[in-house]
Amino acid sequence: MEGPGNAAPKPSSSVKLVLLGEAAVGKSSLVLRFVNNDFQENKEPTIGAAFLTQKCNLPTRTIKFEIWDTAGQERFASLAPMYYRNAQAALVVYDLTKPTSLVKAKHWVAELQRQASPGIVIALVGNKLDLTNDGGADAGADAGAAGDDEGAEGEGSGDARKIPTEEAQAYAEEEGLLFFETSAKTGHNVTDVFTAIANAIPETSLKSTRGPGGAAAAVGRGADEQRVNLSGQRDNAAKEGCAC
Amino acid sequence: MSNSVVSPHEGDQDWVPPLPPRPAAIKNPSIESKLATTAVTPLDVQTLSFPDGSRGTFSASDGAQDATGLVPASLASGAATPRRDIVDAEDSMSVMTLAPTMRPAGDIASLLTGDLNRKSPAWNMLRSQSATVLPFEALQRTSASDTLLGFSEEFDSIPAESDSEIEDEDRAMLWKSKLKHYMILSSAGKPIWSRHGDVSLINSYMGVIQTIISFYQDARTPLSGFTAGNTRFVVSTEGPLYFVAISRLGESDSQLRGQLDALYMQILSTLTLPTLRNIFANRPSSDLRKPLQGTERLLSSLADSFTKGSPSALLGALECLKLRKSQRHAINNAFLKQRTANLLYGMIVAGGKLVSVIRPRRHSLHPSDLQLIFNMLFESGGVNSAGGENWIPLCLPAFNNSGYLYMYVSFFDGVSGAQATDPAAAKGESTSDEIAIVLISPDKESFFELKQMRDAVASALAKNGCLALIRAAARAGRPAVADIAPGSQISHFLYKSRANVQFSMSTLDPVFEAPVARRRLMTLYHQLHASVHAKHSPIRVLHAASEEATSLAWVTPVFEFFCVAGPNVSRGAVTQGTNKILQWAKREEERIFIIGGGVF
Ligand SMILES: Nc1nc2c(ncn2[C@@H]2O[C@H](COP(=O)(O)OP(=O)(O)OP(=O)(O)O)[C@@H](O)[C@H]2O)c(=O)[nH]1
Ligand SMILES: [Mg+2]
Numbered sequence: 144m145e146g147p148g149n150a151a152p153k154p155s156s157s158v159k160l161v162l163l164g165e166a167a168v169g170k171s172s173l174v175l176r177f178v179n180n181d182f183q184e185n186k187e188p189t190i191g192a193a194f195l196t197q198k199c200n201l202p203t204r205t206i207k208f209e210i211w212d213t214a215g216q217e218r219f220a221s222l223a224p225m226y227y228r229n230a231q232a233a234l235v236v237y238d239l240t241k242p243t244s245l246v247k248a249k250h251w252v253a254e255l256q257r258q259a260s261p262g263i264v265i266a267l268v269g270n271k272l273d274l275t276n277d278g279g280a281d282a283g284a285d286a287g288a289a290g291d292d293e294g295a296e297g298e299g300s301g302d303a304r305k306i307p308t309e310e311a312q313a314y315a316e317e318e319g320l321l322f323f324e325t326s327a328k329t330g331h332n333v334t335d336v337f338t339a340i341a342n343a344i345p346e347t348s349l350k351s352t353r354g355p356g357g358a359a360a361a362v363g364r365g366a367d368e369q370r371v372n373l374s375g376q377r378d379n380a381a382k383e384g385c386a387c
Numbered sequence: 388m389s390n391s392v393v394s395p396h397e398g399d400q401d402w403v404p405p406l407p408p409r410p411a412a413i414k415n416p417s418i419e420s421k422l423a424t425t426a427v428t429p430l431d432v433q434t435l436s437f438p439d440g441s442r443g444t445f446s447a448s449d450g451a452q453d454a455t456g457l458v459p460a461s462l463a464s465g466a467a468t469p470r471r472d473i474v475d476a477e478d479s480m481s482v483m484t485l486a487p488t489m490r491p492a493g494d495i496a497s498l499l500t501g502d503l504n505r506k507s508p509a510w511n512m513l514r515s516q517s518a519t520v521l522p523f524e525a526l527q528r529t530s531a532s533d534t535l536l537g538f539s540e541e542f543d544s545i546p547a548e549s550d551s552e553i554e555d556e557d558r559a560m561l562w563k564s565k566l567k568h569y570m571i572l573s574s575a576g577k578p579i580w581s582r583h584g585d586v587s588l589i590n591s592y593m594g595v596i597q598t599i600i601s602f603y604q605d606a607r608t609p610l611s612g613f614t615a616g617n618t619r620f621v622v623s624t625e626g627p628l629y630f631v632a633i634s635r636l637g638e639s640d641s642q643l644r645g646q647l648d649a650l651y652m653q654i655l656s657t658l659t660l661p662t663l664r665n666i667f668a669n670r671p672s673s674d675l676r677k678p679l680q681g682t683e684r685l686l687s688s689l690a691d692s693f694t695k696g697s698p699s700a701l702l703g704a705l706e707c708l709k710l711r712k713s714q715r716h717a718i719n720n721a722f723l724k725q726r727t728a729n730l731l732y733g734m735i736v737a738g739g740k741l742v743s744v745i746r747p748r749r750h751s752l753h754p755s756d757l758q759l760i761f762n763m764l765f766e767s768g769g770v771n772s773a774g775g776e777n778w779i780p781l782c783l784p785a786f787n788n789s790g791y792l793y794m795y796v797s798f799f800d801g802v803s804g805a806q807a808t809d810p811a812a813a814k815g816e817s818t819s820d821e822i823a824i825v826l827i828s829p830d831k832e833s834f835f836e837l838k839q840m841r842d843a844v845a846s847a848l849a850k851n852g853c854l855a856l857i858r859a860a861a862r863a864g865r866p867a868v869a870d871i872a873p874g875s876q877i878s879h880f881l882y883k884s885r886a887n888v889q890f891s892m893s894t895l896d897p898v899f900e901a902p903v904a905r906r907r908l909m910t911l912y913h914q915l916h917a918s919v920h921a922k923h924s925p926i927r928v929l930h931a932a933s934e935e936a937t938s939l940a941w942v943t944p945v946f947e948f949f950c951v952a953g954p955n956v957s958r959g960a961v962t963q964g965t966n967k968i969l970q971w972a973k974r975e976e977e978r979i980f981i982i983g984g985g986v987f
Contacts, residue, residue, distance in 0.1 A: 166680070166681075178775075187767070187768055188681045190681065190770065190777070191780055192777070192778050193775045193776065193777050193778075194777070194838070195776070196775075210775075214681070218680065218681070222780065225831065
């Protein structure tokens with residue numbers, strides 16, 4: 144994400160980005176790679192959602208990504224609209240060794256096209272490229288991890304790919320999505336995805352976000368069905384409670 | 388303590404003490420078998436009556452109690468009829484016990500029975516030596532048939548069925564070798580979760596358990612527990628769910644039931660009660676695993692902390708970070724000042740210890756809810772490894788089991804980078820200096836509001852120096868007994884303030900740091916706790932001595948106190964040490980406990 148010129152103050156703007164996709168496809172891992180240039184072999188599932196920020200330097204401007212990394216587990220699905228409602232960009236991730244995850248990704252794309260802001264930039268990302276034959280070659284940002292991961296899943300030849308590039312690419316073109324195959328593990332293509340998104344955001348939708356309140360306006364109000372009634376009758380629950 | 392309950396005499400062979408032979412009395416098989424099942428060997432038990440009106444089983448005969456002292460200086464010897472029949476009965480009762488009271492009765496009996504003041508020459512010799520023998524030290528030398536022998540493998544996972552390296556039979560053996568199991572199933576018999584083993588392995592066991600439970604379901608007395616060999620089974624039913632604990636670690640039924648209750652609370656925290664009810668009302672044969680997806684890890688880390696031995700769960704209380712009163716005050720005020728409209732509860736937590744709480748006047752926080760939060764944040768390893776700030780929907784069942792609250796969590800910088808490589812963090816153990824700020828709101832849209840509040844609080848705490856104070860206090864860890872009660876021979880203590888529902892304990896370092904040593908200590912605490920908390924038990928003070936450790940339990944309306952010393956520490960020394968610690972607790976009360984917290 145290191146753009147060439149970084150001396151002169153460039154205009155800076157923030158971009159709200161949401162990651163969506165089936166559980167365990169590697170959403171958090173992609174973010175961890177992008178934000179910390181790190182990878183964890185056994186990453187725990189996200190609970191709820193995590194909010195992170197990262198700057199991306201383009202030749203003419205600096206983009207500050209405000210990232211919502213959502214949980215892929217089904218039970219959190221109903222909260223997703225809260226995160227994509229005002230998003231300018233979305234990363235819809237699937238695991239290219241797992242066909243059901245592409246089906247899920249297509250659902251997310253459809254939902255975004257229906258419900259999210261009309262101008263939203265969507266990137267379709269096939270992750271875990273390192274598990275395929277064409278993936279291990281690129282050492283990417285993490286040379287150490289790339290060395291022995293070929294065939295790590297015990298797939299004999301080492302190719303665990305279940306979704307051909309062409310298939311996903313054709314779908315992406317049809318829907319007008321950016322398309323990448325990545326490996327959060329080796330770092331392959333990860334920064335490229337975010338840079339491509341930054342470049343694809345129309346200049347007009349970028350507002351300068353210097354000063355406070357930029358983020359605070361992001362999430363609007365909404366009705367809350369299962370909201371806890373604070374004046375409820377369960378005050379007696381506190382009787383055994385901690386006095387602190 | 389030996390594992391071989393079935394053949395106590397074999398255990399005998401391994402149990403020869405390092406010093407001269409013990410008299411015949413100690414060879415008594417019923418005593419030996421008792422040794423096998425409990426860590427407290429009831430060689431020496433005293434109970435007392437106290438000026439505050441609490442009374443022990445045996446009243447002091449000479450009335451020489453010091454009305455002002457915390458513990459009377461003279462501890463009178465009691466007398467009890469040995470009731471080995473009960474001990475025997477309990478051990479041979481390997482089929483099942485329907486009456487839920489049977490087992491606790493046995494436990495009490497075993498603590499009270501037995502050859503009071505029985506001392507072998509070896510024992511006396513040991514005692515006459517300098518008091519440097521640490522608790523459980525003698526035991527560690529002769530532990531060939533120790534229950535805890537396999538404790539280090541207790542937390543290893545059992546290979547999945549797909550693993551061709553291992554035969555089914557070996558997998559079953561591994562499964563059976565675990566000292567502690569927890570299982571959750573639906574009343575229709577569908578497996579929901581098991582601490583050890585995957586569905587293919589446990590399915591048949593679940594079937595058996597479901598059959599047994601439902602067999603008693605229509606009876607007037609539903610099955611609450613049974614014993615097989617040295618293994619205790621405890622069952623609890625919560626609506627459409629069955630919870631089963633299987634333990635060889637010697638907890639009482641009510642302690643195991645408390646652990647099962649925590650697992651149930653975790654399920655409610657994920658689903659809420661109305662949702663849980665709906666799922667089964669619509670379809671009694673529903674598979675709950677899908678809606679609970681992701682909760683397994685939280686259940687497992689709860690189960691692991693109970694298996695390791697959790698003082699917090701045992702006492703039903705929280706631990707706080709020790710701070711000066713003025714410092715805590717400053718933190719509370721900085722916190723309160725930044726409070727936003729949608730905040731329900733705010734907390735600062737360092738390494739699983741509460742630093743500061745702010746809350747509305749009408750609502751206090753329930754320890755069982757906090758246990759769930761602390762488990763999620765500090766034990767299960769999921770939240771902090773994600774990095775960034777988190778927004779987590781959860782139900783706090785003791786607060787309100789029918790709806791979700793939204794929890795903002797962020798960890799202060801400086802530790803997240805170490806997470807990936809830190810082996811303790813990888814194992815899911817809490818790292819002692821992680822500081823988190825937790826803000827809870829009923830409004831799911833309030834993330835950015837709370838984020839702003841956090842930023843304001845963080846900069847206020849950084850500016851007034853409190854953040855550094857919290858860091859230093861967290862790094863300093865728990866106090867050593869030697870610092871609290873210089874010269875005392877007590878190795879470890881737990882002190883619970885009942886009014887504050889909080890506890891304080893001394894450091895586990897270095898004697899009880901290793902998992903097995905820690906477990907022995909916790910097992911002893913569980914037994915002491917069970918004795919003074921047994922239903923209808925008049926015992927308020929219990930002094931127990933065995934060849935592994937000397938220990939004291941004392942319960943008053945104000946506090947619960949438990950301590951452990953080496954086997955050859957005299958009762959007088961324990962009493963003296965106890966006095967010093969209690970004086971410390973009283974003196975430092977406003978530092979070691981949060982009293983009231985910040986209220987708005
Ligand atoms: N080999 C390989 N493994 C990966 C890659 N990315 C993620 N993983 C692994 O896949 C698992 C799931 O990754 P996460 O990043 O937690 O997936 P997620 O999409 O955030 O999952 P949820 O938070 O549950 O929705 C972890 O064990 C990662 O280590 C990758 O590029 N290659
Ligand atoms: Mg994730």
